[in-house]
Amino acid sequence: MDCCICSPMASVYRPPRNTICSSCYQGARSMIAFLNEHDNDREHVTIASAVSQMAVQGMSHAFEKMKEMEEREKGTKEKLSFLDGLTALRERIHTDILVKPGSGPPIPAHRALLAAKSEIFRTMLMSDECKAPAEDAISFPELSHDELKCLVEFLYSGGLPEWSTEKHSYSMLIAADKYDIPFLRKSCEHRILAALRPSNALEVLQVAEVCSDVELKEQAMSLITKHADDVVFSAGYDELARNNAHLCVEITRALLTEMKHNREATTSPDETST
Ligand SMILES: [Zn+2]
Structure with missing residues (x-):
């Protein structure tokens, strides 16, 4: 069809002969409804009523809204870069505490920032007037130097550092769970899900189990049952059987349930009545 919007020939608006694909x-329609709803979000306008405003608002209005959103995004980026505390961390400006990893050198940081980002850190750093003042160092024996650096940089910048790897996402998810940092948890979940594949599904399953992350566990389990041949005959599965026998039991049950569903689907009357 010679669509008056997306056709390569559509350079001139030709009423009344225009057609649209x-x-x-x-x-x-979706764009206008989305933008109108976004526009009226504070008044809790539904998509249905937003769609009804289309005749008045139209695509030109939608384009204006998109430009506004772009401006807002630019403003948010500027604000983020203003709030970024990485310079204070990297240049050690007025640092007042050392965070010690299980191995490797300690990292100088700022008490106030750590306390502001996690209730658990706040409690760890709190000094009671009746007791001795809090120490000038806190220890994270379960984290390597790199992992702790990754955690601290996240607290200062709100993002996982570019140099961090897939393995760091796992240890950071566990740290987010342990130190109650919901935004770190969300960032890690997002990154782990985006990188989820049959070859790392067993590792993701184990991390999800440690953090009681239901969504991540379901996604990993679903991928494992879909690619059971690759996963169950891998060296990783032997290791899982040694270290996490109950997860192997869960995988076996999930596989049997999947097989049962498949069997039922292939023998359903819908399929056989053709
Ligand atoms: Zn079109």
């Missing part, structure tokens, strides 16, 4: 039609 279904993709452009649906896209435009």
Whole structure:
């Protein structure tokens, strides 16, 4: 179809002969509904009522809204870069505490920032007037120097550092759970899910189990049952059987349930009545 929006020939608006393809039609409607809803979010306007405003608001209005959103995003980025505390960390400006990893050198940091980012850190750092003042160092024996650096940089910047690896996402998810840092948890979950594949599914399953992360565990288990041949005959599965026998039991049950579903699906009357 010679769509007046997306066709390469559509350079001139030609009323009344313009036609629009279904993709452009649906896209435009959804975009307008989304932007109107976004616009009226504070008044709790539903998509249905937002759609009804289309005739008045139209695509030109939607374009204006998109430009506004771009401006807002630019403002948010500037604000983020203003709030970024990494310079204070890297240049050790007025640092007043050492955070000690299980191995490797300690990292100088700031008490106030650590206390502001985690209730657990706040309690660890709290000095009671009746007791001796809090120590000038806190220890994280379960974390390596790199892992602790990754955690501290996240607290100062709000993002996992670029140099951090997939393994760091796992240890950071566990740290987020232990030190109650919900935003770190969310960032790690997002990154782990994006990188989830059959070859790392067993590792993800174990991390999800440690953190009681239901969503992550379900996703990992689902991938494992889909790629059971690759996973169950891998060296990682032997290791899992040695260290986490109950997870092997869960995998076996999930596989049997999946097989049962598949069997039922292949013998369903819908399929056989053709
Ligand atoms: Zn089109």
